[in-house]
Amino acid sequence: xxxxxxxxxxxxxxxxxxxxxxxxxxxxxxxVIFAFGLLGVCYLGLNLFTGKCGFxxxxxxxxxxxxxxxxxxxxxxxxxxxxxxxxxxSVIEPAVxxxxxxxxxxxxxxxxxxxxxxxxxxxxxxxxxxxxxIIFGIPLFIFCGFQHCIAxxxxxxxxxxxxxxxxLAILGNFVGAVFMxxxxxxLTKKTKLTANKKSVR
Numbered sequence: 001x002x003x004x005x006x007x008x009x010x011x012x013x014x015x016x017x018x019x020x021x022x023x024x025x026x027x028x029x030x031x032v033i034f035a036f037g038l039l040g041v042c043y044l045g046l047n048l049f050t051g052k053c054g055f056x057x058x059x060x061x062x063x064x065x066x067x068x069x070x071x072x073x074x075x076x077x078x079x080x081x082x083x084x085x086x087x088x089x090s091v092i093e094p095a096v097x098x099x100x101x102x103x104x105x106x107x108x109x110x111x112x113x114x115x116x117x118x119x120x121x122x123x124x125x126x127x128x129x130x131x132x133x134i135i136f137g138i139p140l141f142i143f144c145g146f147q148h149c150i151a152x153x154x155x156x157x158x159x160x161x162x163x164x165x166x167x168l169a170i171l172g173n174f175v176g177a178v179f180m181x182x183x184x185x186x187l188t189k190k191t192k193l194t195a196n197k198k199s200v201r
Contacts, residue, residue, distance in 0.1 A: 001068070004047060008069045011046035012076030012150060014038075019154045020084050022142065023091040023098075031142035034151075038134050042126045049073045049170075050150060054120030054177030058185070070170065073150045081157015095158035102165040108147060112172020113179075115146035120177040124184070149173050 018037030022030035041048045049070040056066060085092055102108060118141045125133030141148065149169035156162055 004065060004068055005072050007045070007047040008072035009076040010044070011041045011048040011051075011069075012073045012154070013080055014040040014044075014046065015048065015073075015150050016077060016080040016084065016154045018138075019081075019151045020088075020091060020158075022151075023084075023094045023155070023158060024088065026094070027143070031139040034142060035134050035138040038122065038138055039131060042123060042131075042134065047073075048150065050116065050119045050148060050173045050177065051123045053174045054116070054123065054181040056178060056181075058181060074153050077150050077153040078157040081154040082160065083157075084154075085158045085160060091158055095155045096161070098155055099159045099161050099163055102147075102152070102163045104164050104168060108165050109168045109172045111145060112147040112149070112169045113176035114144070114172075115141045115148050115169075116173040116176020116178075117180045118146065119148070119173065120180040120184075147172065 014037040016037075018034035021033040021036075024030070025033065038048070038051065040046075041051060047069040049066070052061060052069055053066060055061060056063075081095075085095075118137045122133035122137035125131075125137075147165075147169045149166060149172075152163075152166055152169050156166065
C-alpha cells in the first residue's frame with residue numbers, strides 16, 4: 001500500500017513539472033516539454049491514473065488500487081500546484097485564465113474522453129518499446145485543448161481554485177482509455193482470427 005502511494009505521489013510531481021513548464025512557457029515549447037513528465041513516469045514505473053486506467057483489464061488491476069492512485073495523484077497534484085504558486089508567481093495568471101475557461105459540459109467531457117484515448121495509446125506504445133507515442137501524443141492533446149485530469153488538478157492548485165469540471169475530466173479520461181483498450185483488444189482478436197482462418201486453408 002505504501003509503495004503504491006509513494007509511486008502515485010511521485011507521478012504527480014513529474015506531471016506537475018511538465019504542467020509548470022506549460023504554464024511558464026506556453027505554446028509551442030510548453031506542450032513539448034510536458035512530455036518529459038510522462039516519459040519519467042513510464043521510465044520509473046510510477047503510478048499515474050491516466051496512464052493506468054486503460055490497462056485496468058489488460059493488466060488485471062484492482063479497482064481499489066486504481067482509486068488509491070487517483071486519490072494520491074489528485075492530492076499530490078493539488079499540493080504541488082500550490083507549491084509552484086509560491087515558487088513562481090508568474091504561473092498564477094495563466095493558471096487562473098485557464099481555469100476560467102473550464103465548464104461542466106458535454107464538450108468538456110468529450111475533450112477529456114479524447115485525452116484518455118491518447119494517453120492509452122501513448123503508454124501502450126511505450127510498453128511496446130517506443131517513446132514516440134508520448135513524444136507526439138502529449139503535445140497533441142495539449143494543442144488540441146483536450147483535458148487531462150491530473151494536469152488540471154495541478155493547474156487548480158496553482159490557481160488556488162476548484163472546478164467541478166475536474167469530475168468530468170476524471171470520468172472522460174477513464175472512459176476514453178478503457179474504450180480504446182477494449183477496441184484495441186477486439187481488433188487484435190479479429191486480426192488473430194483472420195490469420196488463423198488463413199492458416200487453416
